[in-house]
Amino acid sequence: MVCVTTEDSSGPGSAGGGLDNAAYVQLSESPEFERLRRAFRRFVFPMTLAFLVWYLLYVVLSAYARGFMGTKVVGHINVALVFGLLQFVSTFLIAWLYERHARNRLEPLAELVRAEVPAGTAGAGAGAAVDEPGTHAKNEKDEKEGRE
């Protein structure tokens, strides 16, 4: 693996939360992180595909199947309206499912990964102070104090 780092590398990457890049690479290869990544991707990728297909189906039917969309269900309420309202329902439902997944699965797994970080060096995620030598260090300190 070759990581190209040029002289103009700065910005957020340089404020590493007290860890150097090698430590992050090591963390990324840990079994705890592997479990977190898998739990995350196995939820969000299929779910994204599902709601995009569901939404595009709605748009395609609106463009190409207007007869079907105009079918009456009850009174003046037709398939198009029900289909549209179901898009609202599915959006709220997926947001709720993801919130549940994040709280029950992802956050505990992320906690396990953070437990691997040497004490006193983790950033805001673990609630510890960022203390990194370099140009950003002072500003980071200001930022933390500015929060109060």
Next chain:
Amino acid sequence: MTPGTLAAPVLAASENEHRTFSLILFGVFVAITLFITLWASRQTKTAADYYAGGRAFTPLQNGLAIGGDYMSAASFLGIAGMFALSGYDGFLYSIGFLVAWLVALLLVAEMLRNSGRFTMADVLAFRMRQRPVRAAAGISTIVVSIFYLLAQMVGAGALVSLLLGVSGESAKIWTIVAVGALMIFYVTVGGMKGTTWVQIVKAVMLMSGALVMTVWVLSKYSFNPSTLLGAAADASGKGEKFLVPGLKYGATDMWSKLDLLSLGLALVLGTAGLPHILIRFYTVPNARAARASVNWAIGIIGVFYLMTLVIGFGAAALVGSKAILAQDKGGNTAAVQVAQELGGGAGSTGGAVFLAVIAAVAFATILAVVAGLTLASSSSFAHDLFANVFRRGRATERDEVRVARIAAIVIGAVSILLSIFARGLNVAFLVALAFAVAASANLPTLLFSLFWKKFNTSGAVAGIYGGLVSAVGVVLLSPICFGGKSATLPKGNPDALFSVDTVAPIPLQNPGLISIPIGFLCAYLGTVLSKERTDEKFAELEVRALTGTGAH
């Protein structure tokens, strides 16, 4: 959302009465927001205060502010007007605008909050060579924000003269100048804190106003939606066709249908690439709060769009399309006209008061959105272009914030001038174009950055420029610019920007269907054609994005 015919006698009888009420209410809103801005300026000391509101907002506050940033006058007045005039087709817009939030929730919000600092480019450039990627991302941020800004400000000029019943060009120009001056003040003085509070106040006003109208409209139909739909369909004169897709996007030829797909695609993929939305995720303490604020936003925005459905159909049923068209051929006054009708009709005091309330809400809406856009573009100029491209990362944060304030003034002034020149043009397409550029240039790069190990600098640069150029390019070749009659557009477009006689080479008004795949393709090709690998930085990004380690 550009109101067209201004010549019509404006909201006739109650004109003077409601104008005074409107001005008083709007004055109150401006006074409150100016006070908040001055208060916020004294709380703003560090760069994180200026750019990210000190990262101290609660999820509910940020959820409201996201709503305030997102629910533009185009969504309130424009979508209500579309329901009122074109019936069901308004739903195609509002559903796209809502479902889009799932992309932001699942794929972007938390990871951006954990790995970035102040701007979208923080994340895009994380793994890459800073200068080329930040330059590209900064340019794209400013272009998207200015397109959006122009549409809002030109719309504001036309709208305010329409709502206040002052016709004539000077009224429009002064409105644009006043809106621009206020937005510059909010952003330069209040920074993110002031801007956020303006958006929160606006969101609460907008939701309250919309809620009152919704309940009021429904009460006229004994809270039976079917009765309301039936009344709207009858009053429209179009019968049941009013309740199915197709009145606005109705042509049956291939290109019109593809245009609808193109619009849907840009709406659903654009939101998660809008810089002024993305920077809102930095204003909360951590990723969990970012996620919670998106959940609040989804709830608020979802309920809001359901209310615009009722308000729009209410306008169709209670006011009627003839009376709406007499005011504005775009239907942008439908929401305020139905307010007048609910309050007791033209000439009544109740009608004048409620009309004034809703008009004031519409002004507040415009102000909050333009402030958010100015903040996003000036932040990106200072943090990405000035600090990292020009100064190569060696600017102090004090300098950066000073430059951000100057940039807000310059961008604001440029927008005022451009809006004054563009005030006679139909610029409503710029909102859709902003979404298309966000979906074509920003989203592919953002997703590849976060999820694709092999992605690299040339891929990011190619993706941003490729998406940007193709989205703008397709519009330059579209019926928006060339209005000639063709087999697919038998009526032509009399408002075409370049030529009303020449036939457009690409008969799509919405570029997304072409430009979004080009954006992804350029990002892919740029990556595989370069030997650079960023595996180690990717490992760091992934760990930080998913765990919050080292987050700002």
